[in-house]
Amino acid sequence: MSPSDRKLTYSESGVDIAAGEKAVELIKAHVRSTFRPEVVGDVGGFGGLFAVDWKRFDDPLLVSSTDGVGTKSLVARLANRRNTIGIDCVAMSVDDIAAQGGEPLFFLDYISIGKLVPEEIDEMVSGVAEGCRRARCALLGGEMSEHPGVMDPGEFDLVGFAVGVVERSEVLPRDVRTGDRIIGFASPGLRCNGYSLARAALLERAGMDLHGPAWPGAHTSLADVLLEPSVIYAPSMLELAGKVPVHGFAHVTGGGIPGNLARVLPDRCDGVVWRGTWDEPRIFAEIQRAGDVPDLEMQHVFNLGVGMLAVVEADATERALDVVRAEGHDAWIVGEIVDGHGRVHVETR
Amino acid sequence: MSPSDRKLTYSESGVDIAAGEKAVELIKAHVRSTFRPEVVGDVGGFGGLFAVDWKRFDDPLLVSSTDGVGTKSLVARLANRRNTIGIDCVAMSVDDIAAQGGEPLFFLDYISIGKLVPEEIDEMVSGVAEGCRRARCALLGGEMSEHPGVMDPGEFDLVGFAVGVVERSEVLPRDVRTGDRIIGFASPGLRCNGYSLARAALLERAGMDLHGPAWPGAHTSLADVLLEPSVIYAPSMLELAGKVPVHGFAHVTGGGIPGNLARVLPDRCDGVVWRGTWDEPRIFAEIQRAGDVPDLEMQHVFNLGVGMLAVVEADATERALDVVRAEGHDAWIVGEIVDGHGRVHVETR
Numbered sequence: 016m017s018p019s020d021r022k023l024t025y026s027e028s029g030v031d032i033a034a035g036e037k038a039v040e041l042i043k044a045h046v047r048s049t050f051r052p053e054v055v056g057d058v059g060g061f062g063g064l065f066a067v068d069w070k071r072f073d074d075p076l077l078v079s080s081t082d083g084v085g086t087k088s089l090v091a092r093l094a095n096r097r098n099t100i101g102i103d104c105v106a107m108s109v110d111d112i113a114a115q116g117g118e119p120l121f122f123l124d125y126i127s128i129g130k131l132v133p134e135e136i137d138e139m140v141s142g143v144a145e146g147c148r149r150a151r152c153a154l155l156g157g158e159m160s161e162h163p164g165v166m167d168p169g170e171f172d173l174v175g176f177a178v179g180v181v182e183r184s185e186v187l188p189r190d191v192r193t194g195d196r197i198i199g200f201a202s203p204g205l206r207c208n209g210y211s212l213a214r215a216a217l218l219e220r221a222g223m224d225l226h227g228p229a230w231p232g233a234h235t236s237l238a239d240v241l242l243e244p245s246v247i248y249a250p251s252m253l254e255l256a257g258k259v260p261v262h263g264f265a266h267v268t269g270g271g272i273p274g275n276l277a278r279v280l281p282d283r284c285d286g287v288v289w290r291g292t293w294d295e296p297r298i299f300a301e302i303q304r305a306g307d308v309p310d311l312e313m314q315h316v317f318n319l320g321v322g323m324l325a326v327v328e329a330d331a332t333e334r335a336l337d338v339v340r341a342e343g344h345d346a347w348i349v350g351e352i353v354d355g356h357g358r359v360h361v362e363t364r
Numbered sequence: 365m366s367p368s369d370r371k372l373t374y375s376e377s378g379v380d381i382a383a384g385e386k387a388v389e390l391i392k393a394h395v396r397s398t399f400r401p402e403v404v405g406d407v408g409g410f411g412g413l414f415a416v417d418w419k420r421f422d423d424p425l426l427v428s429s430t431d432g433v434g435t436k437s438l439v440a441r442l443a444n445r446r447n448t449i450g451i452d453c454v455a456m457s458v459d460d461i462a463a464q465g466g467e468p469l470f471f472l473d474y475i476s477i478g479k480l481v482p483e484e485i486d487e488m489v490s491g492v493a494e495g496c497r498r499a500r501c502a503l504l505g506g507e508m509s510e511h512p513g514v515m516d517p518g519e520f521d522l523v524g525f526a527v528g529v530v531e532r533s534e535v536l537p538r539d540v541r542t543g544d545r546i547i548g549f550a551s552p553g554l555r556c557n558g559y560s561l562a563r564a565a566l567l568e569r570a571g572m573d574l575h576g577p578a579w580p581g582a583h584t585s586l587a588d589v590l591l592e593p594s595v596i597y598a599p600s601m602l603e604l605a606g607k608v609p610v611h612g613f614a615h616v617t618g619g620g621i622p623g624n625l626a627r628v629l630p631d632r633c634d635g636v637v638w639r640g641t642w643d644e645p646r647i648f649a650e651i652q653r654a655g656d657v658p659d660l661e662m663q664h665v666f667n668l669g670v671g672m673l674a675v676v677e678a679d680a681t682e683r684a685l686d687v688v689r690a691e692g693h694d695a696w697i698v699g700e701i702v703d704g705h706g707r708v709h710v711e712t713r
Contacts, residue, residue, distance in 0.1 A: 023655030025665045028564035032619070032664070055425055055532075064464070064535065065426045069418055076404055077426075078413045081472040082507050082526055117412070123430045125474075125523045158430050163560050165438050165519065172511075174474045174524035174656070176430055183404075211512050215377035270381070297538065306372030316374045329409045 029163020038159060041137040045144035049154040053120070063155030065121050065181060065319035071127035074183040078117035082107035083174040086210040092169050094225050097135055100173055101142025101282050102149070103207050106245035107268065108177035108330045109150040110323065111266075113249035114264040116187040116256060117179030121155035122147050126175040132158060139173060142244075144307040149247040152177065187256070188279035188326070189264030195262055195352040197276070197295050198288065200251070201345035202322030203283070205245030209302075211317040213241065216306025223305070230301050240298050248323045251342035258338050259331040267318040273359040274315060276324055276350075286326075287354025291306040291364035293347040314361050319351060370692050378454050378512020380480055387485040387508060392494035396563065398503040400471050402469070406674070412504030414470050416529060418445040422675065423532040424566070427466035431456035432523040435559040438592070440500070441518050443574050443587035448485055449522055450491025451488040451498070452556050455594035456617065457526035462598035463613040465536040466528030467606060470504035471496050474523040478515035479572040480508060488522060491593075501526065536605070536676065537612025537628035544611055544701040545681040548642050550694035551671030553592030558651075558665040562590065565655025568677055572654070578651050597672045600691035616667040622708040623664060625699075634704025635675075642668040642696040642713035658681075663710050670698060 026034060039124045043058050055064035084103045087272045091100045101124070109119040121128060128137060135158055145153045166172075168184065205213060217237065227240040233240075243284055263279035264270075276286045299320065303313050327335045332348060339346035374381060393409050404413035418424060433452045440449045450473070458468040462661075472490045475485060485508055496503045515521075554562060566572045566586065574587040601613055612628035614621075625635045648669065652662050662668065676684045681697060688695035 016478050021656075022567050023569060023657050024659075024661050025558070025561045025567065028561040028655075030560045035618075053536075063428050064530075064533070065427060065428065065669070066423075074415075075418075077416060077470075077527070079412050079414065079470065079472060079504055079525075079527065081474045081505060083476060083509050085476060085509055086511050086514050103659060117704055121426075121428065123506060124431060127432060127523075127527075129522055137551075145659045150618055156430060156431065158435050161560070162435050162521075164563065165435050170514065172476055172521060174476075176428075176524050178428065178473075178527055181413075183415070186404075209374070211379045211510070212372065212374045212377040214513065216372050220372060269384075306377075307370075308372050312371075318398050 023347050026071050028334040030161045031131055035159060038131060038136040039135040041149045042132050049144050049147040050105050051153045054153045054155065060226045063121065065155055067120065075180050076183050076186065077090060078112050078115045078179045078181050080108045080111035081174065081176045082111065083172060084207045086214065087207050088171055088173055090210060090241045092171065094242060096238065096242060097138040098244060099142050099244040101139050102146040102244040104143060104173045104175040105146025105150055107207055108175045108246045109247060110266045112177050112179035113252040114187065114266045115181060116179035118253055119150050119152035119179040119249055121153040121178055123155055124157040126159040126171060127162050127166065128159065128171040129162060130168035133160040144249060150249050157258045159241060167322060185263065191262040191279055191281055191284060193284055193352055193354050194329045195326045196329050196348055197288060197350035198325045198327060198335055198339065199321035199347050199349035200245055200323040200339060201249055202318050202320055203296055204240065204298065206245040206318055208318065212226050212306065212316055213221045213302050216308060219348050220358055224233035230297060245313050246322055251339060251344060252323065253326060254342055255335060255338050259335045260328040261325055263326040265324040267322050267324065270320060271317060272319065273361055275361045280328060280357045282357045283328065284349060284352050286359045287353055288350035288361050289364045290358065290361060292318055292349050295344045326352060379510045382700065383480045383482055384508060386572055387480060387482040390482055390486040390571035391489040394489050395503045398493050398496040400502045403502045403504065403593055412470065413701065415471065416608050421529065421531050422527050425463050425532050425535065426518050427461050427528045427530050429457045429460035430525045431460065432521060435557045435563065436556050437520055437522055439559060439590045441520065443591060445574055445587065445591060446487040446590060448491050448593040450488050451495040451562045451593040453492060453524040454495025454499055455596045456556055458501060458525045458596060461526050461528035461599040462616045463536065464530060465534045466530035467602055468499050468501040468526050468598055469530040470527055472500040472525045473506040475508040476511050477520040478509040478511060479506065479517035488561060495596060497541065499598050503620045504596060506698065539632055540611040540633060540675050540701060542630055542701055542703050543632045543678045544675045545678050545697055546637060546678055546699035547674045547684050547688065548670035548696050549597055549672040549688060551595055551667050551669055552645055553589065553647065555594040555667055555671050561655065561665055564649050565657060567650045572655035579646060595671055600688060600693060601672065603691055604674060604684060607678040608675055609686045610677040614673040616671050616673065620664045620666060621668065621670060622710055625708045626706060628675060629706045631706045632703065633701050635708045636702055637699035637708065637710050639710060640713045648690055675701060
């Protein structure tokens, strides 16, 4: 019998329902490890149920965000290491929630993949669950979808979606004003932004090997550095906002420091950020050198070592630094708010 | 200067920030067209804000779901028609919300694409917005992400997330019992399931042309039939549940009628579904013939013309049919609940 005479099944067309079911079994323990008391029911069902404790709030708003890991997924695939990319996925969405002053409540993930290998899904979701535990939000649901013929077998995309709650009177940004100081939270790596440029510079242009040293003499591999999981700032941001007058947070994603700081500026203020006031992880210089990337381009694509900006009242600056450092993050005063027109100036000190 | 001497920019690495910004401008009107009074603020910000009217509920639960359009995106791309795939994306998530008895409140979309063409994004989001208007939920946020080197230029994936609210006492399924009748809501097409098998059978095995007739003598093209947008049942489901005793809904997605009906069955009941009691759109027979697909496989992969099942009290069956039909859907009695062990039997009449 020739192949074209065979009866066609879903499995032969590239979708393996049994593999999907096995993956669901594997991930159940990860999912349950994230549950908060508000989760109603268990894994399964057509959607996740969550009982917000409304009595904790006077006038609660839901706040919601979605984002993916971009082409960091390709680096994870090339390095055959999928256990931390889920942390990145959670970080992107929950830190957007916290940037509005919101407490992340729950998270859902969506994985599309060329060929569904249950063990690979298990590895990815273990990272998602770790991210949810770090963000203190429940992994309330998710979906995995096999895309044969559209994605290569090992190719995958990981997308996240988070919902949080915030008191209406505490929504950020509010009241950003001249004289405020800008505090930067350290990011040891790229988070999820700029990977297309980083790959073009390091892997294509410079021909570097992911398994080789990250730079001459480095003790860590390029894969280690590029797959450094995104720090999840949300709990520390909420801690900070609870203790000192925070006027705004800017999550440094696509657009870099200038693109994101601009989002919290009122029309009558500019933001000034001083490069040189924080430690820029070496990987950024390596990318810049490998690709001969213009400085301005670097600033608009990468976080350059600062993954979150907090705009705080000037006289609370030192206290704010103490809080953020006590939460385990390196932090620096990286700039200030001045009179202006909603623009950001990056100056080099 | 050789190409490898050139300064590398994000744009040259395949990510066009200006295209992204243009796309955001284009979609704003679509997004705003979906806003409900509960939406706080406007397009932009790090996350969408939504003020649920909690006073409408005694003990509200949030219900959340995520899903994508699967490889239906490839058909849309091959047919160069992207204006309805967003409706499919909304349908998948909001009908999962309604299947739990929930009222969809808001939706977020995530688009990953090989090369970001603002006009293509505009087309896709116009469909998402149309879906949101049909589902009566707000398009509260979204993200678009360019994946050069990972996805081909025209390749895209479209993922959705929906959040709804349901009174705790009205969560479905509840009280599915022997004697209940099963009502099927008509689906004119495949919704978002089985496209890998459909493509393998029709395009690869039978060598059909998307732009040719869907079958010999058909007045519609194969693209028309395969891109038939998913019906959004949510508003009609809520209408039905408000008027007659509904014990459960099964959204017929991956796993087909048996796989999804099983999800609402208690251990002591079986579900019996009678094929032949509804009109199966011809496309399913064409797929089966082109791929010589076994009958059992067809049942587990495709909706076969029934996109939603409602389990209703026997003496409310006729009233239920009237309500669903008055909402504009074809509907039939397609089965019943009997004593059993949580299994589904598909019988042919």
